[in-house]
Amino acid sequence: MIDLRVLRDNAELAREAQRRRGAPPELVDEILRADESRRSAIAAFERLRAEQKELGRQVASVSGTDKEQLLVRVREVAGQVKSAEATQAARKDDFAAVMRQLPNLASPEAPAGGEDDFVVLEHVGQPRDFAAEGFEPLDHLELGRRLQLFDVERGAKVSGARFYYLTGDGAMLELALVQLALQRAQAAGFRPMIPPALVKPRAMDGTGYLGQAAADVYYLPDDDLYLVGTSEVPLAAYHSDEILDADTLPRRYAGFSPCYRKEAGSYGKDTRGIFRVHWFDKVELFSYTTVEESYAEHQRLLQWEKDWLTDLELPFRVIDVAAGDLGLSAVRKFDCEAWIPAQGKYRELTSTSNCTEFQARRLGIRGRFEDGIRPLATLNGTACAMTRTIVAVLENHQQPDGSVSVPEVLRPYFGGRKTLDAA
RNA sequence: GGAGGUGUCGCCUAGCCCGGUUUAUGGCGCCCGCCUGCUAAGCGGGUUGAGGGUAAUCCCCUCUCGCGGGUUCAAAUCCCGCCACCUCCGCCA
Numbered sequence: 001m002i003d004l005r006v007l008r009d010n011a012e013l014a015r016e017a018q019r020r021r022g023a024p025p026e027l028v029d030e031i032l033r034a035d036e037s038r039r040s041a042i043a044a045f046e047r048l049r050a051e052q053k054e055l056g057r058q059v060a061s062v063s064g065t066d067k068e069q070l071l072v073r074v075r076e077v078a079g080q081v082k083s084a085e086a087t088q089a090a091r092k093d094d095f096a097a098v099m100r101q102l103p104n105l106a107s108p109e110a111p112a113g114g115e116d117d118f119v120v121l122e123h124v125g126q127p128r129d130f131a132a133e134g135f136e137p138l139d140h141l142e143l144g145r146r147l148q149l150f151d152v153e154r155g156a157k158v159s160g161a162r163f164y165y166l167t168g169d170g171a172m173l174e175l176a177l178v179q180l181a182l183q184r185a186q187a188a189g190f191r192p193m194i195p196p197a198l199v200k201p202r203a204m205d206g207t208g209y210l211g212q213a214a215a216d217v218y219y220l221p222d223d224d225l226y227l228v229g230t231s232e233v234p235l236a237a238y239h240s241d242e243i244l245d246a247d248t249l250p251r252r253y254a255g256f257s258p259c260y261r262k263e264a265g266s267y268g269k270d271t272r273g274i275f276r277v278h279w280f281d282k283v284e285l286f287s288y289t290t291v292e293e294s295y296a297e298h299q300r301l302l303q304w305e306k307d308w309l310t311d312l313e314l315p316f317r318v319i320d321v322a323a324g325d326l327g328l329s330a331v332r333k334f335d336c337e338a339w340i341p342a343q344g345k346y347r348e349l350t351s352t353s354n355c356t357e358f359q360a361r362r363l364g365i366r367g368r369f370e371d372g373i374r375p376l377a378t379l380n381g382t383a384c385a386m387t388r389t390i391v392a393v394l395e396n397h398q399q400p401d402g403s404v405s406v407p408e409v410l411r412p413y414f415g416g417r418k419t420l421d422a423a
Numbered sequence: 424g425g426a427g428g429u430g431u432c433g434c435c436u437a438g439c440c441c442g443g444u445u446u447a448u449g450g451c452g453c454c455c456g457c458c459u460g461c462u463a464a465g466c467g468g469g470u471u472g473a474g475g476g477u478a479a480u481c482c483c484c485u486c487u488c489g490c491g492g493g494u495u496c497a498a499a500u501c502c503c504g505c506c507a508c509c510u511c512c513g514c515c516a
Binding site for chain 2: 072
């Protein structure tokens with residue numbers, strides 16, 4: 001069951017954190033009230049249940065008129081137990097329902113404010129000066145057309161807007177990125193995983209995606225299954241309802257899966273090319289550790305992402321996402337945004353979140369420590385989201401003749417080729 | 424999709440037909456002790472797990488026999504639904 005001691009002890013802190021992310025602080029009070037009535041209902045039920053049990057023992061050991069008399073009393077208690085049990089169950093449900101609405105508490109270190117209040121932590125690499133090189137950069141769609149790397153027209157014909165086919169070297173480029181990302185992740189201690197992309201409601205809700213992000217999620221009503229928007233979901237649910245021994249921590253996984261997103265509310269945004277699509281493939285990093293360790297682990301995930309983008313020779317910046325833009329589950333989030341020349345902007349390529357105990361509580365993921373059993377912390381981070389990485393690689397590594405130079409680290413996957421050229 | 428079978432405390436297993444001291448039997452493993460040059464063997468004891476109460480590693484309570492309902496004063500045991508696994512058939516990559 002959910003441990004509320006921290007929330008009780010830090011009710012003021014919790015209210016403050018709620019305010020910071022724009023959620024109603026009354027929710028904290030509501031939760032504490034629901035918790036109280038749940039507790040008293042449970043206590044009442046347990047008292048009656050104990051009495052019933054004791055009477056039952058007596059019934060079993062007597063016979064004749066004594067038994068008949070006892071049974072009268074025992075039936076009465078049984079009735080009370082039944083209603084107390086129902087009350088208790090209802091109070092538990094009430095509590096669980098109100099508890100689910102509570103977002104994770106934003107870290108005090110996260111910048112205050114909303115979507116636009118992020119803080120830029122650093123810039124890595126220099127955007128190319130195309131003017132100095134004497135040519136105007138093409139956007140990824142134009143490059144993709146010339147090199148026949150993907151086909152958005154036929155994607156739309158077959159599946160609708162925001163779908164695409166990766167073709168030829170484009171398909172090979174994705175597989176190269178997958179292969180390299182998984183290899184590097186494995187070398188860094190992450191166990192490669194290919195998880196299911198359809199999950200039950202529990203997994204989706206437990207990771208926090210049925211809250212404010214629910215509109216973005218594909219659902220199959222006939223089967224009561226959701227299409228995941230990231231393999232974070234099956235990787236988090238992997239250890240649901242398990243107790244992991246402390247000496248097996250941290251557990252690190254790298255999942256490769258398709259990701260499905262409705263992109264509701266983004267009509268008209270990023271409609272060109274494959275920058276924003278309803279489906280893409282992604283390698284995702286995921287860690288289970290302790291809350292105390294989670295902050296250092298978060299930095300490690302960020303460092304992994306920075307090294308990856310650096311090795312792909314992409315210029316990028318790192319931002320510290322503001323409290324109001326964290327989503328339900330994260331206490332802190334860092335995004336790496338790569339420079340996209342044709343847009344003249346930095347755009348999100350990777351994102352890493354520390355969810356502390358939020359997902360672990362909802363999914364029943366606990367650790368066994370010397371001083372007892374506690375929820376773990378979960379963290380996730382993008383290793384490589386294929387379409388956006390392809391966009392960034394194409395645009396940043398394009399050459400005046402419309403070809404694209406292959407980053408050094410990817411060349412082994414192209415038989416040593418140094419460029420992608422028109423067929 | 425169809426038919427049949429199975430699901431018990433870390434693992435194996437008894438109990439289920441015939442509901443009641445089941446706080447679930449036994450073995451393995453594990454822990455403690457004895458014995459023994461050492462080790463093994465042997466002997467004795469302990470050992471389901473989770474949640475909660477409490478200052479508390481004492482103690483107490485609740486839940487726990489795949490999950491959820493039902494019947495009953497009482498369910499591992501009877502009834503219904505669901506899930507997972509196994510075997511066979513069908514279909515299929």
